[in-house]
Amino acid sequence: MWIFRKCLFLPIILVSPFSLPCAVCMTNCPTLIVTVGLPARGKTYISKKLTRYLNWIGVPTREFNVGQYRRECLKIYKSFEFFRPDNEEGLKIRQQCASAALNDVRQYLADGGQVAVFDATNTTRERRETITVFAEQNGFKVFFVESVCEDPEVIAENIVQVKLGSPDYTNCNTEEAMEDFKKRIKCYENSYETLDEVLDRHLSYIKIMDVGRRYLVNQVQDHIQSRIVYYLMNIHITPRSIYLCRHGESDLNVKGCIGGDSGLSPRGKEFAKYLRQFIQSQEISDLKVWTSQMKRTIQTAEAVSVPYEQWKALNEIDAGVCEEMMYEEIQQHYPLEFAMRDQDKYRYRYPKGESYEDLVQRLEPVIMELERQENVLVICHQAVMRCLLAYFLDKTAEELPYLKCPLHTVLKLTPVAYGCKVESIYLNVDAVNTHRERPENVEVSRMAEEALLTVPAHQ
Amino acid sequence: MTLSVWALPSADMTTAQEKNELTQTPLLKIWVPWLGMGGCKLSCRRGSSVPQLTNSPTLIVMVGLPARGKTYISKKLSRYLNWIGVPTKVFNLGQYRREAVQSYKNFEFFRPDNEEAMQIRRACATNALKDVVIYFSKDHGQVAVFDATNTTRERRISIVSFSKEKGYKVFFVESICDDPDIIAQNITEVKVSSPDYVNCDKDEAQADFLKRIECYKQSYVPLDDEKDRHLSYIKIFNVGSRYLVNRVQDHIQSRIVYYLMNIHVTPRSIFLSRHGESELNLLGRIGGDSGLSPRGHKYATALGGFIKGQHIKDLKVWTSHMKRTIQTAEHLGIPYEQWKALNEIDAGVCEELTYEDIQENHPEEFALRDQDKYRYRYPNGESYEDLVHRLEPVIMELERQENVLVVCHQAVMRCLLAYLLDKTSDELPYLKCPLHTVLKLTPVAYGCRVEHICLNIEAVNTHRERPGNVDVTRDPEEALKTIPEHF
Numbered sequence: 051m052w053i054f055r056k057c058l059f060l061p062i063i064l065v066s067p068f069s070l071p072c073a074v075c076m077t078n079c080p081t082l083i084v085t086v087g088l089p090a091r092g093k094t095y096i097s098k099k100l101t102r103y104l105n106w107i108g109v110p111t112r113e114f115n116v117g118q119y120r121r122e123c124l125k126i127y128k129s130f131e132f133f134r135p136d137n138e139e140g141l142k143i144r145q146q147c148a149s150a151a152l153n154d155v156r157q158y159l160a161d162g163g164q165v166a167v168f169d170a171t172n173t174t175r176e177r178r179e180t181i182t183v184f185a186e187q188n189g190f191k192v193f194f195v196e197s198v199c200e201d202p203e204v205i206a207e208n209i210v211q212v213k214l215g216s217p218d219y220t221n222c223n224t225e226e227a228m229e230d231f232k233k234r235i236k237c238y239e240n241s242y243e244t245l246d247e248v249l250d251r252h253l254s255y256i257k258i259m260d261v262g263r264r265y266l267v268n269q270v271q272d273h274i275q276s277r278i279v280y281y282l283m284n285i286h287i288t289p290r291s292i293y294l295c296r297h298g299e300s301d302l303n304v305k306g307c308i309g310g311d312s313g314l315s316p317r318g319k320e321f322a323k324y325l326r327q328f329i330q331s332q333e334i335s336d337l338k339v340w341t342s343q344m345k346r347t348i349q350t351a352e353a354v355s356v357p358y359e360q361w362k363a364l365n366e367i368d369a370g371v372c373e374e375m376m377y378e379e380i381q382q383h384y385p386l387e388f389a390m391r392d393q394d395k396y397r398y399r400y401p402k403g404e405s406y407e408d409l410v411q412r413l414e415p416v417i418m419e420l421e422r423q424e425n426v427l428v429i430c431h432q433a434v435m436r437c438l439l440a441y442f443l444d445k446t447a448e449e450l451p452y453l454k455c456p457l458h459t460v461l462k463l464t465p466v467a468y469g470c471k472v473e474s475i476y477l478n479v480d481a482v483n484t485h486r487e488r489p490e491n492v493e494v495s496r497m498a499e500e501a502l503l504t505v506p507a508h509q
Numbered sequence: 510m511t512l513s514v515w516a517l518p519s520a521d522m523t524t525a526q527e528k529n530e531l532t533q534t535p536l537l538k539i540w541v542p543w544l545g546m547g548g549c550k551l552s553c554r555r556g557s558s559v560p561q562l563t564n565s566p567t568l569i570v571m572v573g574l575p576a577r578g579k580t581y582i583s584k585k586l587s588r589y590l591n592w593i594g595v596p597t598k599v600f601n602l603g604q605y606r607r608e609a610v611q612s613y614k615n616f617e618f619f620r621p622d623n624e625e626a627m628q629i630r631r632a633c634a635t636n637a638l639k640d641v642v643i644y645f646s647k648d649h650g651q652v653a654v655f656d657a658t659n660t661t662r663e664r665r666i667s668i669v670s671f672s673k674e675k676g677y678k679v680f681f682v683e684s685i686c687d688d689p690d691i692i693a694q695n696i697t698e699v700k701v702s703s704p705d706y707v708n709c710d711k712d713e714a715q716a717d718f719l720k721r722i723e724c725y726k727q728s729y730v731p732l733d734d735e736k737d738r739h740l741s742y743i744k745i746f747n748v749g750s751r752y753l754v755n756r757v758q759d760h761i762q763s764r765i766v767y768y769l770m771n772i773h774v775t776p777r778s779i780f781l782s783r784h785g786e787s788e789l790n791l792l793g794r795i796g797g798d799s800g801l802s803p804r805g806h807k808y809a810t811a812l813g814g815f816i817k818g819q820h821i822k823d824l825k826v827w828t829s830h831m832k833r834t835i836q837t838a839e840h841l842g843i844p845y846e847q848w849k850a851l852n853e854i855d856a857g858v859c860e861e862l863t864y865e866d867i868q869e870n871h872p873e874e875f876a877l878r879d880q881d882k883y884r885y886r887y888p889n890g891e892s893y894e895d896l897v898h899r900l901e902p903v904i905m906e907l908e909r910q911e912n913v914l915v916v917c918h919q920a921v922m923r924c925l926l927a928y929l930l931d932k933t934s935d936e937l938p939y940l941k942c943p944l945h946t947v948l949k950l951t952p953v954a955y956g957c958r959v960e961h962i963c964l965n966i967e968a969v970n971t972h973r974e975r976p977g978n979v980d981v982t983r984d985p986e987e988a989l990k991t992i993p994e995h996f
Contacts, residue, residue, distance in 0.1 A: 247751075264738075265754040267770065273909060280767045283757065313531070345531055348540045352531070360539065362895060408849060422760060 079191045080159040081274055083167045084181055086196035088242060089235045090208040092261070093197055096282070097169040098468050100195075103281055106441045107414060108407070109164045109274065114155055116170035119147035127218040130233040135241060148177075152184055159190060165274070166190075173242040175249070182253070193275050194255035195282065196245050204261060205235075212467050262286055281418070287465075290424035291334070292442070294435050295460040297346035298322045299481040302374065303457065306482070306508025309366060309373040314349045317479055321458045322353030324477040328460065329354055329427065338426045340364065340416075347429045354427075363412050366431035370403025377486065377505040381498050388501055392492040395451035406451050409437050417441055432484055435461075442470050452488060457481035482508055536877050538886040565678050566645040567761055569654045570668055572683035574729060575722050576695040578748070579684055582769070583656040584955050586682075589768055592928045593901060594894070595651045595761065598644055602657035605633035613705040616720040621728060634664075638671055645677065652761065660729040662736075669740070680762050681742035682769065683732050688747055692722075699954050748774055768905070774952075777911035778821070779929065781922055781948045784833035785809045786968040789861065790944065793969070793995025796853060796860040801836045804966055808945045809840035811964040815947065816841055816914065825913045827851060827903075834916045845916075850899050853918035857890025864973065864992045868985050875988055879979040882938035893938050896924050904928055919971055929957050939975060944968035969995055 083100070085093040097113045104111035121127070123143055132140045148170060155166040172178055178194070185192045199205060209231050213219065219227040245255050250268070256279050257266040265283055270276050298318025302310045314322065329337065339356050341347035342364035351358040372380050372387070380388050384401075391398040399405035404412075413434065420426060420438075428438065432455050440450040442463050455461075458481045462473040483506040491500040531540045569586070571579040583599045590597040609629050610618070618626045637655065644650040659665055665681070672679045686692060696718050700706070706714035732742055737755075743766050744753040752770055757763050785805025789797045801809065816824065826843050828834035829851035838845040859867050859874070867875050871888075878885040886892035891899075900921065907913060907925075915925065919942050927937040929950050942948075945968045949960040970993040978987040 251751075263756055265752075267752040267754065269750055270770065273906065276771055276909065279770065283754065283766065284763055343539060345533075345540045349531055352542055362898070411849070419760065422763065 079189060079272075080163065081165045082155065082159075082181070082185050082190045082192050083165060083278070084172055084178065084192060084194045085167070085169050086172045086178070086194055086245060086255075087198065088173065088238050089171065090205050090213060090231070091197040091199050092208065092287075093171070093195075094169055094212070095287075095468060096195060096197065096258075097167045099285060100278065100281065101165075101167055102441070102444045103417075104165055104278075105444075105446075106410065106417075107277075108410065110162060111165040111167065112158055112163055113167040113169050114151045114158075116144075116147055116151050116168075119151050120144060121217055123147055123150075130230050130237060133234050133237040135237060152181070156184075156188055159188070171238055173238055175243045178253075191271060191275075192254065193271075193278065194245060194253060195278075196255060196257045198244060198257060198259045199261060201260060215467070256282060258282065281421075284418055284421045286422070288424060290426075290465075292420060292425075292463045293329075293427040293460055294438055294455075294463065295325065295427070295429055296431055296435055296455060296457055297344075297350045297429060298325075298479075299457050300346045303482050303484055304509055306376045306378075306505070307374050308377075308380075309369040309375075311344050311346075313345050317458075317481055318346070318350070319353070321477055321479045321481070322350045324458075324479055325350065325460070326354045328475065328477060329356070334425045336425060338423055339429065340426060341429045342366065342431065342434070344431070347431070350429050354429075358429075361416060363416050364428070364430045364434055367406065367409050367433040368400065368403040370400035372400050372403065376508070378502060381501045385498070385501070386494055389492055389494040389496060392488055392501075395488070396447040406433060406437065407447075409433060413437050443472065444469070454485055457484065482506065535873070536881055536885050537892070538888065565676055566650065567652045567678045567680060568641065568668070568672050569652060569765070570659055570665065570679060570681045571654065571656050572659045572665070572681055572732060572742075573685065574660065574725050575658065576692050576700060576718070577684040577686050578695065578774075579658070579682075580656055580699070581774075581955060582682060582684065582745075583654045585772060586765065586768065587652075587654055588928070588931045589904075590652055590765075591931075591933075592897065592904075593764075594897070594934075596649060597652040597654065598648075598650055599654045599656050600637045600641055600644075602630075602633055602637055602655075605637050606630060607704060609633055616717050616724060619721050619724040621724060638668075642675065645675075658725055660725055662730045665740075678758060678762075679741065680758075680765065681732060681740060682765075683742060683744045685731060685744060685746050686748065691748060702954075743769060745769065768908070771905055771908045773909070775911060776952075777913075779907060779912075779950045780816075780914040781925060781942075781950065782812060782837075782914065782916055782946070783918060783922055783942060783944055784831075784837045784916060785812075785966075786944050787833045790969050790971055791996050793863045793865075793992070794861050795864075796856040796862075798831050798833075800832050804945075804968055805833070805837070806840070808964060808966045808968070809837040811945075811966055812837065812947065813841045815962065815964060816843070821912045823912060825910055826916065827913060828916045829853065829918065829921070831918070834918070837916050841914075848903060850903050851915070851917045851921055854893065854896050854920040855887065855890040857887035859887050859890065863995070865989060868988050872985070872988070873981050876979055876981040876983060879975055879988075882975070883934040893920060893924065894934070896920060900924050900928075930959065931956070941972055944971060969993065 083097075085097055087093050094115060094117075097115070101111045101113045120143065123146065124132070131137060134140065151168065151170070155168060159166055168181065172181065182192055209228060213231050214224055214227045219230070222230070245253065245257055247266075252269065254269040254271050254275060256268075259265065262283070262285070267279055270279060298314045298321035300318055301312040301315050302308075303318075304315050337356060339351055339354060339358035341351045341358050341360050343360045343362045344365055347364070348360065369375075372384065375383070377388075387401065396406045399408065417438070420428075428435075430438070433451075435455040436450055436453040439445070439453050439455065439461065445453060456476075458477050458479045460475045460477065462475060464471045464473075486506060487504040489500060489504045531542055533540050569583075571583055573579050580601060580603075583601070587597045587599045606629070607613070609632070617623065620626070634657065637657075641653045641655065644653055655668070659668070669679055693715075696715055697711075700718050701711050701714045706717070709717070732740065732744060739756070741756040741758050741762060743755075746752070749770070749772070754766055757766060785801045785808035787805055788799040788802050789795075790805075791802050824843065826838055826841060826845035828838045828845050828847050830847050830849045831852055834851070835847065856862075859871065862870070864875075874888065883893045886895065904925070907915075915922075917925070920938075922942040923937055923940040926932070926940050926942065926948065927934075932940060945964050945966045947962045947964065949962060951958045951960075972993060974991040976987060976991045
């Protein structure tokens with residue numbers, strides 16, 4: 051494993067196994083993130099998004115949604131009456147579910163998890179006190195994320211987007227479901243104790259007010275909490291779309307060579323024109339266009355004929371000594387490297403080059419800015435696009451390097467409910483295939499043919 | 510996931526944009542459309558590795574009673590923004606006042622009923638804002654920090670209208686502190702030695718300053734949750750234990766908030782050192798990933814001894830991913846962390862060459878580098894400017910940490926040092942960072958105290974000064990004049 055990452059020196063070091071530059075020291079204490087807030091305040095949305103982000107940057111994170119536990123326990127949801135504060139039986143079940151979830155949290159954090167997100171209302175001080183004690187006993191740091199919102203339109207929109215489609219309401223019509231859910235919220239309102247500036251001054255937390263207009267941040271303890279705060283302060287829910295595509299087919303693509311800094315092939319130039327027409331037809335308001343600093347993405351953007359910005363961070367993965375080689379040449383000159391790459395494509399670092407893992411770290415500021423922005427078209431490269439896509443579609447490190455990102459195809463990503471809708475638009479200009487599947491045999495002892503079996507055709 | 514094939518309607522696609530030709534600018538290695546063809550679509554300043562995500566100038570307005578750290582924050586923020594490439598300047602109202610009123614008598618100047626003084630103070634504010642306008646319009650400034658108390662709503666409203674009129678964005682930074690110990694400490698560190706109190710003894714100065722604070726307290730109206738809900742601001746409570754952030758408008762404000770939330774005032778020291786002398790250093794070769802020379806190993810051992818002798822509490826040690834820094838850290842006997850971001854500048858095609866080689870094989874590149882060493886990017890490599898962006902997360906984490914030893918490389922150390930000592934991008938690539946020398950940086954007052962500790966182990970000199978002639982037409986001897994000796 052050390053060899054993949056080109057770390058020659060092993061002894062007492064704390065080489066971070068994650069992409070986070072100093073993960074081990076910063077996060078030796080697992081962290082328990084605890085959401086707080088009335089129903090329909092975006093707690094699950096935030097939990098899932100935050101989990102996705104932390105996993106992508108290499109911090110093993112999992113969310114634990116108490117509502118799931120309740121659904122497993124209760125099988126059938128009848129009505130809001132279950133949540134009435136005077137419903138003794140209901141309270142008992144809910145208590146049990148919370149405990150079951152915390153048990154799983156403890157298990158997860160003991161088994162290699164770094165961050166657990168405990169997604170529940172946690173609206174009483176008493177409940178939060180219980181959790182704090184649990185965390186202390188187990189040596190976890192606690193960070194609360196409270197979402198406060200009184201805008202009736204936002205709340206109604208939330209209910210429509212995610213509650214009506216919930217398993218709880220499969221047999222109800224829209225109006226019934228809406229009515230019941232509103233009564234459910236009421237059940238919590240009386241006993242709701244928001245995080246208090248004075249009473250809770252020793253707790254670490256962020257209070258998000260009115261979907262991000264205002265934040266109160268208290269006692270940030272460490273690096274990971276600081277990163278979480280920064281992330282939460284940059285996300286928004288304004289509807290928008292993100293368009294991802296690669297540069298048009300390049301001269302080196304045609305030859306089957308990786309990397310380099312070549313210009314577009316004739317078909318690539320054709321694609322760029324089609325891209326312009328496509329973008330115009332989408333009639334996107336205020337579109338930002340980003341490229342890398344490599345010739346082929348810039349040539350593509352120039353043809354689209356809108357102002358664009360160059361990011362060095364969007365440059366293709368650096369293949370080091372393998373730059374501009376065909377796979378056949380890599381097999382010939384570096385058969386060992388070639389095999390190791392197939393063994394762990396995510397962590398493998400080219401000699402004097404980069405790994406996908408390095409790429410993710412490099413791309414983090416791009417993701418952060420993508421979160422801040424609204425409509426954006428990113429014209430980039432195969433490995434880069436795989437990393438960005440993996441972030442938006444919550445793909446694992448194993449899946450990431452094999453995501454299909456063909457040339458001359460635009461992916462339109464639109465956030466919806468808790469995830470992302472993806473539309474793939476092929477712009478009808480032929481191009482080589484540059485996708486190499488993982489071959490069967492990844493042993494260093496394999497034959498050349500076995501290694502080259504999955505190499506796509508080229509000139 | 511829905512799939513579709515998009516069919517192009519048959520329309521005329523030939524446009525003036527047929528020219529897909531690009532050229533690469535020689536210094537920055539940026540691809541731009543063939544110049545001379547009616548402009549390109551590249552929207553902003555070329556060359557930086559990160560887009561300039563700011564368009565309107567931003568006016569940062571400090572708010573708070575005296576001795577709440579406003580000037581400390583102003584200077585630090587300005588240093589950070591300049592380092593990441595956002596031209597920023599601080600406009601300190603106290604300076605303007607000192608220029609207007611040549612000698613300071615006592616706190617009575619600040620009494621709210623002192624009409625004459627009020628007039629002078631208002632005139633100073635107007636002049637400062639006039640200078641802000643000049644800074645933005647003529648001097649290409651991006652961010653101006655208006656460092657004054659700005660404690661009344663009236664004053665803040667007038668600043669907001671001024672900004673609106675000019676098209677500047679406004680972001681308030683309020684510092685609130687009621688801990689008397691912190692305030693006393695502030696007064697001792699920076700007020701007592703101010704030009705205002707040059708003829709007073711410490712106790713007199715302290716007493717007068719406390720009365721000065723009282724003058725402001727009466728009329729102090731903090732930013733209000735309700736009344737000021739449309740303003741963009743951050744409120745910092747008690748040196749960072751709590752923050753209130755309202756209506757962050759854009760990227761730069763978001764970065765400012767993140768930075769302010771990561772800095773602290775706990776006393777600590779930062780130690781910067783290069784790896785021990787390497788095999789390639791001895792040969793006068795740049796870059797590469799070689800191991801330590803025998804003298805390099807000696808240095809590493811000496812470094813270990815030095816560190817032990819310092820008795821530093823909870824020292825964190827950081828290295829790059831390159832062999833020579835790791836070998837150095839190994840001798841320390843302390844756990845260390847590797848950061849890829851601390852790797853030496855990538856010299857691209859010039860990796861492992863001597864300067865003589867570079868002059869022989871890439872004489873033009875060599876000259877371009879001497880012309881603008883900060884922005885010059887090696888072919889297939891990096892520039893100092895790229896390095897700074899790469900190092901930004903390191904700086905952010907350095908701000909969060911306390912005692913840290915960073916074992917790194919020449920160019921990297923120059924960048925870090927430039928940040929800590931507020932050096933310009935012109936000075937940065939020529940900062941002296943010799944081998945086998947530790948720099949101990951300790952924040953004090955508004956800056957940083959630097960101690961150079963040479964550990965007395967011989968090493969080659971790797972510092973190449975800018976030569977007299979930087980033209981591409983120069984003779985090889987002129988280019989090689991300033992090369993340090995090597996084997």
